[in-house]
Structures are given as structure tokens and as C-alpha cells.
Amino acid sequence: MAGGIFAESGADLELVGIHKRFPGFTAIENLNLTISAGSFFALLGPSGCGKTTTLRLVAGLEEPTSGQILIGGKDVTSTKPFQRPVNTVFQSYALFPHMTVLENVAFGLRRRRITDPIAKAHEALRLVELDHLAARKPQQLSGGQQQRVALARAVVNRPALLLLDEPLGALDLKLRRQMQLELKNIQNEVGLTFVHVTHDQEEAMTMADTVAVMNKGQIEQMGAPEELYELPKTAFVANFLGQSNLFTGPVTASNSESITVTVAGAQIVVPKSRAQVHDGTITIGVRPEKLSLLTEAPAPTTGVNVIGPGRVVDVSFSGVSTQYVVEVPHIGPMIVFAQNMVFGPVVNVGAQVWMSWTVDHGFGLSDSPVPEDADLATADLATAQIATAHAAAQAGD
Amino acid sequence: MAMTAFAGAPTQAEPAPRRQSKIALVLLLPGILYLVLFFIVPLVSLVITSLEAPAPDGSGTFQYAFNWQNYVDSVGTYSTQIFRSFLYALLATVFALLFSYPLAYFIGVKVRKWPLLQSFMLILVIAPFFISFLLRTLAWKTILADEGPIVTSLKALSLLGPQTHITGTPVAVVFGLTYNFIPFMCLPLYTTLERLDIRYLEASSDLYGTPASTFWRVTIPLSLPGIVSGTLLTFIPAAGDYVNASQEFLGGASSSMIGNVIQSNFLVQLNYPAAAALSIVLMLVILIIVGSYVRRAGTDDLL
Numbered sequence: 001m002a003g004g005i006f007a008e009s010g011a012d013l014e015l016v017g018i019h020k021r022f023p024g025f026t027a028i029e030n031l032n033l034t035i036s037a038g039s040f041f042a043l044l045g046p047s048g049c050g051k052t053t054t055l056r057l058v059a060g061l062e063e064p065t066s067g068q069i070l071i072g073g074k075d076v077t078s079t080k081p082f083q084r085p086v087n088t089v090f091q092s093y094a095l096f097p098h099m100t101v102l103e104n105v106a107f108g109l110r111r112r113r114i115t116d117p118i119a120k121a122h123e124a125l126r127l128v129e130l131d132h133l134a135a136r137k138p139q140q141l142s143g144g145q146q147q148r149v150a151l152a153r154a155v156v157n158r159p160a161l162l163l164l165d166e167p168l169g170a171l172d173l174k175l176r177r178q179m180q181l182e183l184k185n186i187q188n189e190v191g192l193t194f195v196h197v198t199h200d201q202e203e204a205m206t207m208a209d210t211v212a213v214m215n216k217g218q219i220e221q222m223g224a225p226e227e228l229y230e231l232p233k234t235a236f237v238a239n240f241l242g243q244s245n246l247f248t249g250p251v252t253a254s255n256s257e258s259i260t261v262t263v264a265g266a267q268i269v270v271p272k273s274r275a276q277v278h279d280g281t282i283t284i285g286v287r288p289e290k291l292s293l294l295t296e297a298p299a300p301t302t303g304v305n306v307i308g309p310g311r312v313v314d315v316s317f318s319g320v321s322t323q324y325v326v327e328v329p330h331i332g333p334m335i336v337f338a339q340n341m342v343f344g345p346v347v348n349v350g351a352q353v354w355m356s357w358t359v360d361h362g363f364g365l366s367d368s369p370v371p372e373d374a375d376l377a378t379a380d381l382a383t384a385q386i387a388t389a390h391a392a393a394q395a396g397d
Numbered sequence: 398m399a400m401t402a403f404a405g406a407p408t409q410a411e412p413a414p415r416r417q418s419k420i421a422l423v424l425l426l427p428g429i430l431y432l433v434l435f436f437i438v439p440l441v442s443l444v445i446t447s448l449e450a451p452a453p454d455g456s457g458t459f460q461y462a463f464n465w466q467n468y469v470d471s472v473g474t475y476s477t478q479i480f481r482s483f484l485y486a487l488l489a490t491v492f493a494l495l496f497s498y499p500l501a502y503f504i505g506v507k508v509r510k511w512p513l514l515q516s517f518m519l520i521l522v523i524a525p526f527f528i529s530f531l532l533r534t535l536a537w538k539t540i541l542a543d544e545g546p547i548v549t550s551l552k553a554l555s556l557l558g559p560q561t562h563i564t565g566t567p568v569a570v571v572f573g574l575t576y577n578f579i580p581f582m583c584l585p586l587y588t589t590l591e592r593l594d595i596r597y598l599e600a601s602s603d604l605y606g607t608p609a610s611t612f613w614r615v616t617i618p619l620s621l622p623g624i625v626s627g628t629l630l631t632f633i634p635a636a637g638d639y640v641n642a643s644q645e646f647l648g649g650a651s652s653s654m655i656g657n658v659i660q661s662n663f664l665v666q667l668n669y670p671a672a673a674a675l676s677i678v679l680m681l682v683i684l685i686i687v688g689s690y691v692r693r694a695g696t697d698d699l700l
Contacts, residue, residue, distance in 0.1 A: 059603055060602075060603075061599050061602070061603070080602070081599070081602040081603050082602050082603070082604075082605045082606055082607055082611075086603070087603060087604065088600075088603045090596060090599075090600060092596055094594075094596040094597055094599065094600035095600075096597060096600070096601075096615060097597075097619070098618040098619060098621075107601070107604050107606070107614075108604035108605050111604060111605040111606050111607070111610055112605045153604070154604075157604070157605070
């Protein structure tokens with residue numbers, strides 16, 4: 001226990017070589033992670049990827065099969081949850097049903113014998129704007145209010161590390177946005193280290209300084225949200241974090257600055273600095289909003305990639321932008337987001353279009369999409385592979 | 398029909414009409430009849446008996462006399478036994494709770510992951526019910542008897558003096574009561590603990606609650622309904638029990654309880670008014686104790 005005093009500030013969290021095996025499956029495999037003090041860290045991944053297990057390991061609710069957990073440089077691997085300077089906002093909130101809201105918030109303070117727990121609990125409730133409901137029982141509150149109480153109950157302890165386990169999952173969109181802002185404000189105000197587990201990529205990107213994308217018990221990629229979005233390194237990240245148009249093809253030319261990949265006859269240039277692999281058959285991609293739709297074949301220009309012609313097969317209007325799905329022979333469907341600068345869609349279903357993007361917007365991945373991860377952008381993988389093989393055969397001639 | 402669907406303002410759902418169905422009454426009838434025949438009638442008859450006085454002709458029969466003195470006399474005569482009954486019942490309840498809580502916690506929480514083992518352990522708790530409790534109590538009398546294995550080995554170890562006994566002492570009576578009511582304590586505890594959400598315990602631990610403070614501040618309050626119903630199911634019948642304290646079983650002359658007194662007044666001394674008065678006193682005291690207990694525990698919904 002911290003001996004009745006608050007942590008001065010957030011602390012570093014370090015996970016070293018963590019393995020966690022449950023009977024029958026491995027939840028986490030060789031996880032190494034360092035989260036610096038005072039940062040807002042998001043652990044993003046699909047359900048079952050091991051992110052909640054990671055959080056429970058940090059909280060002390062699970063024991064790692066092997067590996068070390070360090071908080072503020074101190075090894076806490078073998079300590080019990082109540083001995084760690086860590087608090088959790090649980091997915092289920094887990095508010096004690098037999099206590100009032102106020103007593104729930106004061107619980108941690110009382111256990112640590114911190115002076116004046118009631119006044120501090122009121123203060124924390126004021127922070128989440130629920131002080132007027134202090135005398136209620138948790139079951140008399142709405143889901144959003146319960147969530148805020150759970151947050152106050154954790155934050156009031158000023159833990160070195162605050163763990164958030166999909167706490168916004170049960171909220172409706174508007175309340176969620178509001179809570180995201182509030183969480184961010186609280187983090188700025190109290191300067192704690194936040195570790196936020198979520199499967200909502202938008203939430204992770206808006207709130208966190210650093211995002212780690214987790215898949216199958218391992219971290220696929222970690223970095224600032226912009227970096228992760230603009231330069232995904234694996235097919236999983238490219239598709240989990242936003243949408244991507246991915247193409248697989250052989251590298252047919254290369255110079256000091258860029259490589260050229262041939263995809264179904266089209267030559268696509270990617271800067272070397274933005275590609276993970278520089279030879280062989282690789283997968284490259286581009287984000288849908290980076291594409292421009294053209295109704296006529298553009299003149300070849302250096303620094304611009306062009307794919308086409310293709311047919312528009314779907315147009316869906318979503319207010320700010322319009323999503324076009326373009327079917328390109330031998331490549332498959334491609335997604336294009338276009339901002340609605342004029343009223344209504346620019347082209348209609350059935351129109352013949354070309355798509356172009358600046359070379360600097362492309363990225364090269366270190367792996368290829370696996371069929372089970374396929375969504376719309378990679379659905380026509382088989383076609384793409386056949387096309388690739390065909391192109392490779394041609395290149396070999 | 399179709400037109401009303403487009404009629405604009407949504408029609409307010411009318412409150413369902415209160416149905417004065419005769420079927421409900423018919424279905425209730427057996428229960429009401431049962432209560433009247435086997436509870437109300439005997440209760441009234443008991444109250445009347447408790448106010449009777451001996452017939453002036455000296456025949457040994459009694460007649461109605463509104464004789465309040467019966468209550469004063471019987472409570473005065475048997476105050477020791479009345480006090481002793483509640484003391485023994487209280488002790489048995491406390492011991493049964495101390496024994497049953499860890500057991501119920503183990504079955505309801507710790508072995509939750511293995512449902513088969515859980516069912517097996519529950520069966521073990523219920524298994525004694527397959528044998529008459531009279532037989533089981535008699536068996537204990539044999540086990541605890543002076544020539545029995547426990548007394549002889551305790552004496553051999555000099556833990557028990559040569560002239561001491563177990564049967565016929567208050568220790569044996571409280572032991573018998575505790576033993577006989579453990580399943581009644583254990584089952585309600587099990588049902589609440591089985592539903593105990595482990596996430597609350599995790600939350601408490603996360604909020605710096607040591608195992609001890611988590612137990613007192615979270616586990617106990619959350620299992621309070623089970624504790625209250627278990628203690629009631631033990632205390633109420635234990636206070637009126639007349640088998641364990643009977644001299645034919647585990648009791649002795651100095652350990653008889655109110656149940657034994659009522660029994661002997663009814664069946665041996667044939668002093669019906671005194672027995673009836675004592676029964677009513679017993680009932681009223683239990684009602685008062687239980688009422689204030691449940692109110693204090695804050696679980697009024699149990700009543």
C-alpha cells in the first residue's frame with residue numbers, strides 16, 4: 001500500500017516478456033511494452049486479442065505465466081492488486097450495490113486511511129458532475145452516470161496508473177463523445193498515466209497520445225495515432241485502423257528513393273521510406289480519402305499513381321463525405337471517400353472512373369492480408385492473387 | 398384499422414383493466430382453507446386453553462375462565478428454561494453460522510468452476526436429511542456417551558476429568574442443536590454466495606481492500622440476505638426444540654429447554670393451560686426478536 005499518501009504523478013509502466021497461458025489457449029505471447037509516465041495510452045484490438053488480459057495483469061487480477069511487470073521502475077509482478085498503485089475503471093463498472101455513490105467513491109480512500117475521505121469523494125464527484133446524486137445507490141443511476149461514478153471512484157485515489165477497460169462501451173454516441181472529452185480533461189488536470197483498452201478505433205485515436213494495436217496476444221504496431229493511421233506496417237493495422245485499399249504485386253523496379261509495384265498491369269510507385277519491404281511480392285496500400293476520382297484518364301505524371309478505369313458500383317452519402325465503391329478489373333473493389341464540396345455525388349453508379357493519388361500517400365506493408373481478415377477492401381483477394389501471379393509470369397517473360 | 402395507424406398522435410396505452418377473476422379466488426381457496434384449519438383454528442384454541450382454569454369439581458379437567466394468572470405463573474416458574482432456550486438457540490445459531498459460512502463460501506464461490514463437484518458437495522450437505530433426525534441425534538448420544546469413543550479417548554488423554562460426562566450437559570445440547578440445523582443455515586447462505594459477483598471482490602481489491610477488509614466490507618454485506626434467512630431458519634426452530642435437550646437424547650435435568658417444559662406439561666403433567674400459555678409466550682418472544690433483528694439487518698423484504 002502507498003501508506004496513505006497520493007502518488008505524486010503518473011508512473012512508467014513496463015511489461016517485459018509477458019506470457020499468459022490459460023488452460024487450452026495462450027492469451028498473450030511475449031509482450032514487451034513501455035508506457036511513459038503521464039501519457040494517455042490506448043490498447044486497441046478486436047475482442048479476444050488479449051487486451052483485457054493485459055489490463056488485468058497490470059491490475060494484478062491475473063498472474064503472468066512468465067515475464068515481469070514494472071510500475072515506476074519497481075517490480076510488482078508478485079504483488080497483490082491492493083498493493084499496487086493502480087486503479088481500474090471496469091467494463092461492468094462493478095459499483096458496490098450496497099453502498100451509496102459517495103461511499104463507493106470514498107471506498108479506496110478509506111482503505112488507505114487517507115484523511116478526510118468524504119470531502120475528497122465529494123470533490124471527485126464534482127469533477128464528474130454528479131455530486132448532487134451522492135446519496136443515491138448505484139442501481140438508481142443511468143448507465144452513463146454509473147460510468148462516471150466508476151471513473152470518480154478510480155480517479156479519486158490519484159493512482160500512478162489508471163486502467164480503463166472499455167469503460168465507454170455501454171454509452172450512446174453523444175454521451176461517449178462527451179465522456180471522451182471529459183476523460184481527456186481529467187487526464188490533463190491530474191496528470192496520471194492512463195491505459196485505455198478499447199476496440200473502438202476512433203475512440204483510441206481521438207483520446208490517446210500513443211496507440212498500440214494488438215492482435216492475437218501480440219502488439220502489431222505502436223505509435224502516435226497519426227503515424228499509425230498514415231503509415232500502417234501490417235495488413236491487420238491497415239484494415240483495423242480505418243479502411244485501406246490494398247494491392248499485392250511484385251516489385252518490378254526500384255531506385256534509391258522509391259520502388260515500383262506492378263498490380264494487374266498498373267505501375268504503382270511507393271517511396272522506399274514508407275515501405276517495410278523493398279523486394280519480392282509485397283502488399284501496398286492507400287487510404288480511401290487520399291484517392292481522387294477522375295472521369296477521364298489522366299495524363300501520366302511523375303509523383304502520381306493512377307488506377308483505372310473502373311466502374312462505380314456503389315455510392316453512399318454520409319453527410320460530410322460520400323463513399324464510392326469502384327470495381328476495377330483484376331484488382332477488385334476499391335473504396336474512395338470524397339468530401340462533399342458540391343451538393344450530391346460527383347459521379348453516379350455505372351460511371352467509368354480513374355483513381356489517382358500522390359505517391360507520398362501510399363504505404364508498403366510487411367505482410368500480406370490473410371483471407372480471414374478480409375473485408376470489403378480485400379474481399380477480392382483471390383482475384384488479386386491470380387492477377388499478381390499473372391503479372392509475375394508476364395514480368396518473368 | 399389502417400387509418401388509425403396514421404392518425405397522428407400515438408394512442409395512449411390504456412391501463413389494463415383490473416380483472417376480478419373468480420379463478421384467482423378458486424385457486425387461493427385451498428391455501429386459505431389450509432391456513433384457517435391448521436393455523437387459525439389451533440391458534441385460537443391454544444389461546445383459549447391458555448386462559449382456562451381447573452374445573453371446580455376437582456375432576457382434573459379445565460374450563461374457560463379468562464385466567465391471566467396462568468401466564469404469570471408459568472413464566473415465573475419456568476423463566477430459567479425460557480432464558481436457557483434463547484441462550485442455547487443463540488449459541489447454536491452462532492456456531493452454525495461460523496461453521497456454515499466457510500462451507501457455503503467454498504461450495505458457492507470456490508468450486509463454481511466445477512459444477513459437478515459443486516452439486517456433489519451440496520448433496521453431502523443435504524444427505525443427513527435422508528435419515529430421521531431422531532436417529533441421527535440418538536447416534537450422537539451413543540458417540541458422546543460415557544463409554545463412547547470420544548469420552549474414553551479424551552479421558553485417556555486426561556483432557557477430561559474421570560467424573561465428567563458430555564451427554565446430559567449444555568455442551569451436548571448446544572452441539573446437537575448446531576449439528577441438526579447446519580443444513581438450514583448452509584443452504585440459504587449457499588444460494589446468496591453462489592450468486593456473489595466476483596467482480597465486486599476484484600473491484601475492492603483494486604481499491605486497496607485487503608482480503609480481510611474486502612470480506613467485511615463487500616462479501617458479508619452482499620451475502621447479508623443469506624445470513625439473515627439462515628440465522629432465522631436456525632434460531633426459530635432451535636428456540637422451540639425439545640428433542641436435543643430431552644433427557645432421552647442429549648439433554649439432562651439442568652439443560653432442559655422451554656420445548657421440554659411444554660411437552661411435559663402437555664403430555665406428562667396434563668397441565669394444558671400452562672403448556673398453552675408457555676407456547677404463546679415462546680411464539681411472542683420469537684416474533685419480537687425476529688422482528689427487531691430483521692429490521693436492524695435492513696432486509697425487510699424478507700418478511
